[in-house]
Amino acid sequence: MSSDAPVAEIPGDLLREGIVDGLRAHLGEALLDSLVKPGDDVWVRVRTDAWREAARVLRHEMGFDYFCFVSAVDWMPSPYGKGEDDPTEPTPERDDTIRQGYAGGETRLQMLARVTSSTRHVGVNVKCDVSDETPVVESWIPVYAGANWHERETHEMFGIGFAGHPDLRNIYLPTEFEGHPLRKDYPLLARMVKPWPGIVDVEPLPGGDDEEGDAE
Amino acid sequence: MTALLASDLPYWAQSLLRVLGGVVAVLLPAGTIVYVFLFKMMSFMQSRLGPMEAGPYGSMQLFAEVGKWLQKEDITPERADRFIFRIAPLVVLTSTFLLVAVVPFGPDAWFTNFEAGVFYMLAVSSVSVLGILIAGWASANKYSLLGGLRAAGQLIAYELPMVLAVVGVIIQAGTMNLQGIVLAQNTGEIFGWNGLGNPYVLTQFVGFVIFMIAVQAELTQTPFDMPIAESELVSGYMTEYSGFRFLTFFIAEFATAGVFALIASVLFLGGWGIPFAWFGWEGLDDVDNWMNVVGPLIMVTKMMLLSFIIMWVRFSYPRFREDQLQRFAWKVLVPVSLVNIMFTAILKVAF
Amino acid sequence: MTSTESLIDRRQMAYIAAQASDARLNVELETEGMTLNIGPQHPATHGTLRIIARLDGEQVVWAEPSCGYMHRGYEKLTEVRTYPQVTALVNRIDWLGSFANEVPFILAAEKLMGIEAPPRAQHIRTILFELSRIANVSLFLGDLGVQLGAITPVFMAFRDREYVLNLIEGATGGRFHPNFDRIGGLKDDLPAGFVDETRAVMKKLRNFCDEIENLLFGNEIFQSRTRGIGVIPKDVALQYGLSGANLRASGVDWDLRRDQSLPMAWNKADWKVWTHPDGDSFARCWVRLQEVRESTRIVDQLLESIPSGPIMAKVPRIIKVPEGEAWVSTENPLGEMGYYVVSKGDLGPFRTKIRSASFNNISIVPWLLKGVYVPDIVTILASLYFILGDIDR
Numbered sequence: 001m002s003s004d005a006p007v008a009e010i011p012g013d014l015l016r017e018g019i020v021d022g023l024r025a026h027l028g029e030a031l032l033d034s035l036v037k038p039g040d041d042v043w044v045r046v047r048t049d050a051w052r053e054a055a056r057v058l059r060h061e062m063g064f065d066y067f068c069f070v071s072a073v074d075w076m077p078s079p080y081g082k083g084e085d086d087p088t089e090p091t092p093e094r095d096d097t098i099r100q101g102y103a104g105g106e107t108r109l110q111m112l113a114r115v116t117s118s119t120r121h122v123g124v125n126v127k128c129d130v131s132d133e134t135p136v137v138e139s140w141i142p143v144y145a146g147a148n149w150h151e152r153e154t155h156e157m158f159g160i161g162f163a164g165h166p167d168l169r170n171i172y173l174p175t176e177f178e179g180h181p182l183r184k185d186y187p188l189l190a191r192m193v194k195p196w197p198g199i200v201d202v203e204p205l206p207g208g209d210d211e212e213g214d215a216e
Numbered sequence: 217m218t219a220l221l222a223s224d225l226p227y228w229a230q231s232l233l234r235v236l237g238g239v240v241a242v243l244l245p246a247g248t249i250v251y252v253f254l255f256k257m258m259s260f261m262q263s264r265l266g267p268m269e270a271g272p273y274g275s276m277q278l279f280a281e282v283g284k285w286l287q288k289e290d291i292t293p294e295r296a297d298r299f300i301f302r303i304a305p306l307v308v309l310t311s312t313f314l315l316v317a318v319v320p321f322g323p324d325a326w327f328t329n330f331e332a333g334v335f336y337m338l339a340v341s342s343v344s345v346l347g348i349l350i351a352g353w354a355s356a357n358k359y360s361l362l363g364g365l366r367a368a369g370q371l372i373a374y375e376l377p378m379v380l381a382v383v384g385v386i387i388q389a390g391t392m393n394l395q396g397i398v399l400a401q402n403t404g405e406i407f408g409w410n411g412l413g414n415p416y417v418l419t420q421f422v423g424f425v426i427f428m429i430a431v432q433a434e435l436t437q438t439p440f441d442m443p444i445a446e447s448e449l450v451s452g453y454m455t456e457y458s459g460f461r462f463l464t465f466f467i468a469e470f471a472t473a474g475v476f477a478l479i480a481s482v483l484f485l486g487g488w489g490i491p492f493a494w495f496g497w498e499g500l501d502d503v504d505n506w507m508n509v510v511g512p513l514i515m516v517t518k519m520m521l522l523s524f525i526i527m528w529v530r531f532s533y534p535r536f537r538e539d540q541l542q543r544f545a546w547k548v549l550v551p552v553s554l555v556n557i558m559f560t561a562i563l564k565v566a567f
Numbered sequence: 568m569t570s571t572e573s574l575i576d577r578r579q580m581a582y583i584a585a586q587a588s589d590a591r592l593n594v595e596l597e598t599e600g601m602t603l604n605i606g607p608q609h610p611a612t613h614g615t616l617r618i619i620a621r622l623d624g625e626q627v628v629w630a631e632p633s634c635g636y637m638h639r640g641y642e643k644l645t646e647v648r649t650y651p652q653v654t655a656l657v658n659r660i661d662w663l664g665s666f667a668n669e670v671p672f673i674l675a676a677e678k679l680m681g682i683e684a685p686p687r688a689q690h691i692r693t694i695l696f697e698l699s700r701i702a703n704v705s706l707f708l709g710d711l712g713v714q715l716g717a718i719t720p721v722f723m724a725f726r727d728r729e730y731v732l733n734l735i736e737g738a739t740g741g742r743f744h745p746n747f748d749r750i751g752g753l754k755d756d757l758p759a760g761f762v763d764e765t766r767a768v769m770k771k772l773r774n775f776c777d778e779i780e781n782l783l784f785g786n787e788i789f790q791s792r793t794r795g796i797g798v799i800p801k802d803v804a805l806q807y808g809l810s811g812a813n814l815r816a817s818g819v820d821w822d823l824r825r826d827q828s829l830p831m832a833w834n835k836a837d838w839k840v841w842t843h844p845d846g847d848s849f850a851r852c853w854v855r856l857q858e859v860r861e862s863t864r865i866v867d868q869l870l871e872s873i874p875s876g877p878i879m880a881k882v883p884r885i886i887k888v889p890e891g892e893a894w895v896s897t898e899n900p901l902g903e904m905g906y907y908v909v910s911k912g913d914l915g916p917f918r919t920k921i922r923s924a925s926f927n928n929i930s931i932v933p934w935l936l937k938g939v940y941v942p943d944i945v946t947i948l949a950s951l952y953f954i955l956g957d958i959d960r
Contacts, residue, residue, distance in 0.1 A: 040678070041894060066821075067808040068896075069922045073909060082647045082915070101892045101909055112907065112920065114894065118805055118819055121826040125894065125907075146807035149930040157642075172635035172959065181643055188643055196647070262722035358603055362625075362941070438716050439788055442942070534788045535716030537942045538625060 013038035015122055019062065020044060026057040033103045045103040045127045051111065052138035052164075054126055058115050059143050064124060068114040070140060070150040072130065072158045075100050076108050078184040083191025105129055109158060111137055115144070136161035157182035234327050241316050245474025245519055246467050251278050252520070253527040254470070261531055285463035293456050295356040304354060305457065305464035307347030312471045314340040319478050320395045322488050322511030323503040333394040334386060337479060338379050341434065344472065345371040348436075348443065351465075352453035363452025366538055367443035370433060373545040374440070378430035380553035384423040384560040385416050385483050394479075398487030399500055407567075413491035417484040422556045424484045426549055431476045432526060433545070435469065439533040440541055473523055481518035488515050600628055605944065607636050613710070614955025616929075620936070620944065627944065630936035632929055637959040645919040650676055650750055650886055653916065658744040660923060661957045664703030664900040666695045666735065669748040672919075674829060675895040675908040676750050679888045683830050687876040688752035693832040694765075694869050695738065695747065696897075697862045701772060702731045703900035704859045707952050708779045711852055714949035715792055720783050727775040730768040737761060750886055752879030762870050769863040776860050784853065793849035797935055797947035800846060807934075808927035811902030812858060813951060815842045816850035823898035831897075836868035848950035855952070887914055901925055901957055925957035 013036055020034045023044055030050030035043040046054040058064040075098045085092060098108050102125075109130040116123035130137060139162040140147035151162045152171040159180035162168055170177060179186050225233070255277055259266030267274035292301055318333040320326040330336050345368060352364015386392055389400040404414025417424045433440040444452040454465050481487060488511030489503075497503055536544065601622045607615035615636035621628045641660065645653045657672050658665040670692060677683065684692070709724020732742040737758050739745035747754050783789055799809065804817040814821060822840040824833040841857040843850035890912045896905025902924025909918040928951050936944060 043892070065802065065805045067806055067927075068903075068905070069808070069907075069920065069927075071907075071920045073918050073920075077911075078646065099911075114905075114907070114922075118821050121821075123894070125892075144806050144808075145803070145934070146927060146930055149926065170635075172638040174635075181640065184646075188647055191647055262719050263726055264722060358601060362603075438718075441716065531719050532782070533717060534712060534783070534786060534792060536788055537792060537940060539940070540791055 013042075015120070016042040019122070019124060022062050023054070023057065026061055027054060030054070035102045041123070041125065043103040043125045043127065045105060045129075048128050048130065048137060051128050052140060052143060054128075055113075055115070055140045055143040058124065058126070062117075063119065064115040064117045066116040066118045067144040067146045068116050068123065070111070070113040070147050070154060072154050072160055072182075073101070073110050073112050073127075074108060074158065074182065074184045075105070075110065076184045080187050080191070082196065083188055084196045087195060103127055107131055109135060109160060111154075111160070113140070130160055135159060136163055138162070139164040141165060156180070159183065238313060238316055238327060241319070241321070241478075242312055242471045242475065243467070245478065245516070245523075246471035247278055248516075248520070249470045249474050249523050249527070251275065253523060257524070257527065258531050261528075282463065285466075286460055288459040288462075290459040290461070291456075293356050296456065297354040297356070300350050300354040301456075302461070304347050304351035305461045305468065307350065308344045308468040309464055309471070311340055311343035311347065312468055312475055314343065315472070315475045315479070318394055319475070319482060319515075320398060320487060321515050322508040323500055325488075325508045325511055326395060329395055330393065332392045334382055334392040334397075334483075337394075338375070338382065341378075341476075342371075342375060344434075344468070348453050351457070355453065355456040357456050360453050360455050363443045363455070367436060367453060369538065370436070370440060370442060370541055370545075373542050374430045374433035374549075377426050377545060377549035377553050378434065380550065380557060381423040381426040381430060382483060383557050384420050384553075387557070387560045387564055388414075388416060388420060394482050394487075395500075398482060398489055401486040402489035402492045403497075403499070410493045411491070413486060413489075413493065415484065415486045420484065420556075420560065422552065423560075424480075426553050426556070427480060427484070428522075428525065429549065431480060432529060433541070435473050435476065435526070437473070437526060437530045439529070439535050441530075441535050442538050442541060473526055474519060477519040477522035477526065478515060480522050481515060485518045485522070487518075488512065490514065603941070613953060616948075616953070616955055616958070618932070618944065618948075620941075622941065625940050627936050627939050627941065630933060630944065632932050634929070634958050637955045639956075639960065641921055641960045642919055645916055645921075647915065649914045650888065650916070653919070654748060655744075655746045657921075658746055659956060660921065660960060661703070661899065661901055661904070661925075661954045662743055663706055663954060664699035665743055666699040666739070666745045666747060667703075667897070667899045668904065669746070670696055670831075671895045671897045671899075671904055672906045672908070673748045673750055674831075674897070675893040675906045676886075676888050676910075677830070678893040678895060679891045679908065679910050680750065680886075681889075682751055682880050682882065684752045685877050685880055686832075686874045688878050688880075689830050690832045690835070690869060690873050691753060691757060691878075692748065694866055694873075695735065695745070696831070697866050697869075698731055698735055698765075700900040701859055701862050701866075702728055702735070704855050704862075705731070705772065705775065707855055708776075708783070708852075708859070711949055712783050714945050715789060717783060717786070717789070720779055723775060723778060727771055730771055734761070734765055734768055737764070749879065749882075750888075751882035752877070756878045757873075762873070765866060765870055769867050772863050773860060776856060776863075780856060784856065790849065792942075792946055793852060793950065794845075794847055796848045796943050797939070797950060798845070798847045799931065799935065803931070803934070804846070807931040809902070809931060810924050810927065811898065811900070812854040813851055813902065813928055815840065816854045817846035818842055818844045823896060823903055829895070829897065832869060833865070835872065836865045838865050838868075848946050851950040851952070885914070887912060888916075896922065899924060901952065901954060902928060904957075921960055923957040923960055925953035925955075926960075929953050929958055 016036045019042055020036060024031050027046060027050055030047040030053065031044060032047055033045040077094065077096055079094065079096065081094060100110065105127065107129040111128045111130055113126045114123055128137065137160060139151055141164065149171055151165055152168060154160055155162060155168055156170040156173050157180055169175065255266045255274060267277040270276040270280040292298060315337060317327045318330055318337055348367045349364050352360045352367065385397065389397040391397065391400065401415050402413045404410070406412065406414055406419060436443045454462060457465060603620045603622055604617065605620060606617040617633040617636065618630055619633060620630040641656065644656060648656060654669050654672065657668050660668045705724050705728045709721035712718065712720035735745055736742045738761060739747040799817050801817045801819055804814050805819065820840060820842050825840060838861050841854050841861065843854050888910045890910055892907065892909050894905060894907045896903050904924050905922040907920040908916050911917040935947060939947065
């Protein structure tokens with residue numbers, strides 16, 4: 001898996017390309033983007049209203065019977081940085097452009113799910129955009145019953161609603177908890193109360209290296 | 217009892233001696249079983265040493281435990297039925313004392329000599345069921361209630377195999393008097409050979425096994441400890457008790473184990489006697505006086521043997537589920553004991 | 568920072584209100600039948616898991632686990648830490664087999680960086696991974712007895728587990744939290760005498776497995792308590808994302824050590840994947856027992872052939888992982904544990920999704936516990952085998 005090998009020498013990944021083709025055949029326009037890393041993994045992004053349809057296609061048509069997880073990613077860089085800022089100084093300038101990852105995206109919040117095929121031993125990462133005005137997607141429960149708890153966790157951590165979920169209440173946090181902790185604009189209070197001094201931990205490499213770790 | 221001592225004791229002195237003897241007969245087995253089997257034997261079987269700090273080899277641990285329980289705060293739950301809550305442990309302990317009253321320890325060393333000793337014993341052992349049930353109800357705690365109800369069902373179910381197992385012994389001995397049963401075993405013969413007497417553990421082996429299983433269930437010991445079920449119900453009916461009341465339950469549990477072991481040794485192992493043929497005795501009047509001192513020692517030995525078996529099974533087996541337990545009692549033990557009675561009766565008449 | 572202070576105050580008020588509302592919820596449920604709270608403090612649960620069960624006599628009408636008593640916010644914490652700090656943090660998710668938690672995270676970071684650990688490091692990683700599996704599952708075997716009432720096997724389990732923990736401590740310096748894996752290899756090489764010690768310990772562990780099989784699995788009461796209890800059919804198991812021994816006990820022949828190619832040394836040993844067709848509690852317990860035995864054999868084989876060489880690849884002093892996303896999952900003692908690492912080229916991850924095995928394993932409990940008896944709740948939970956830190960992260 002070295003990055004030195006030129007791209008042309010890595011053979012095409014027929015299995016994963018085939019998965020993307022199959023999805024395109026079933027979903028058509030709803031499959032917005034995809035990325036195949038040969039020999040490694042495959043990412044697809046579907047339209048928000050095709051979220052449950054994508055799950056149905058994957059489970060019933062393409063044989064991805066194993067449910068791995070459902071979660072979300074908040075692509076906004078944290079306005080608090082790493083909690084290493086001196087509270088007496090003014091807040092430094094931070095880059096706040098939202099750059100999504102593999103298979104693109106247009107919104108700040110994105111759903112991220114993974115399902116696997118227990119027979120072909122291959123998995124698919126499925127993403128979809130979640131709009132900021134109405135952060136609601138369809139629930140996966142009619143397709144994968146195990147999505148129940150995962151969607152409850154995503155709801156309480158990101159504030160994304162799930163249409164069709166029978167019992168959308170908090171799973172980890174108390175019932176009337178305010179805020180959505182895993183969003184980037186929710187501060188990590190431990191770092192607010194006492195900022196991390198920001199020393200980079202570096203151990204001396206094994207086998208003898210005379211320089212000690214740098215203290216910032 | 218009066219033959220034991222040279223002088224003629226007044227009635228109150230005799231009663232006092234009997235009471236003291238009864239207390240010793242209950243508490244001594246309890247203490248011994250707790251120390252030897254619960255603390256030491258269980259630990260050795262689990263490849264650890266057990267209590268070693270209090271006294272040499274942890275022998276004073278029992279007193280330390282008693283002291284610890286006595287100095288704990290006595291809590292009565294707010295919604296508990298106070299009077300019933302308080303008397304429940306005493307009811308359980310009372311049944312133990314009542315049980316030991318009929319056990320003979322020697323040819324003249326007995327507390328009472330009922331003609332229907334076995335009948336009395338089986339009846340009185342059911343009093344503890346009442347105590348457990350009222351403890352479970354009066355605790356005002358769902359876990360305790362569950363434990364109490366399970367206990368009631370289990371204990372009543374296992375009364376029947378116990379009674380039926382003992383019927384075989386009665387048929388063979390021909391009497392319900394416990395002293396008479398001891399004599400019948402020690403003077404009896406197996407197929408004409410009286411070298412070993414007639415210990416019913418050999419001739420009534422099925423009855424013995426059923427009785428020991430039923431005793432294990434009556435004591436709510438694993439594998440029949442659903443009422444206590446430590447990993448589910450914490451302590452079942454004993455959950456809400458603290459301090460001296462919990463100590464009473466604890467002592468009652470092991471004292472009852474000791475007393476049942478005593479009764480089992482009377483019924484099946486020949487009680488306080490060694491086969492009379494070895495000494496040339498023919499009946500009760502021939503027995504020498506030193507037997508009154510050696511008899512209790514022999515009883516204690518036999519009791520230790522049987523409680524060893526009870527405790528050994530307790531530490532080794534997982535526990536039955538409640539319905540499996542009931543199924544075992546009603547569908548297996550009761551039919552087997554009925555067949556046992558039938559065979560005993562046939563063989564008694566035939567031989 | 569007044570806004571933060573008011574934030575803290577509002578949060579405290581909301582928390583208190585939430586506790587009160589949860590209490591009200593409990594009272595509202597008591598309309599019929601009996602509502603029993605098992606936990607969060609209870610001898611049966613492996614930690615602070617609370618199960619609310621509505622009973623009808625001895626049968627469960629519905630049951631619901633209420634998690635979160637140990638939620639530590641791992642995914643939020645990883646966003647402010649560097650990769651070595653996250654490695655130390657992640658040890659504590661499944662605290663019984665803790666080396667196994669670090670490995671998928673390190674592998675994901677290495678995948679993003681495009682480096683591979685040297686063969687010696689891969690080999691030793693696999694050995695320590697299997698040792699942590701043995702440590703974890705041998706405790707399960709002992710604990711199984713306690714849940715069912717047999718109090719003796721657990722002492723033997725702890726005694727024999729000590730040997731494995733001593734080995735891990737000798738190699739890494741920590742019994743429970745080794746914190747030994749590094750991006751590019753391992754922190755240090757193995758101590759002298761490790762190979763012979765480990766061989767002796769593996770023999771002892773095999774004896775222990777035989778003892779447990781005789782004492783516990785052969786017992787008729789154990790069989791009648793576990794056979795046919797909590798049957799999970801194959802497709803339900805796959806839908807809920809059950810993994811590890813739970814899935815293999817339902818008949819699915821899937822083991823992530825064999826079925827995916829990771830830079831670890833499992834393919835250098837000859838071993839077998841155990842499955843069981845029944846899907847009941849006994850099957851799950853039996854599969855785990857066989858897996859411990861198989862792990863000892865894997866370790867024995869791997870010890871024969873440790874390659875020589877460096878223990879750490881050439882890694883820059885300050886590690887910045889290039890931008891990208893990676894998913895790695897491994898066959899951890901509890902099931903499939905995976906990390907989805909999103910990196911933006913920083914010293915630490917941008918977002919880590921931790922997919923822990925017990926979260927999925929326990930999500931099936933509401934479906935599974937309908938109509939079972941109260942004692943069977945304990946049996947089923949014991950056979951599903953979870954660690955609270957794994958559920959609650």
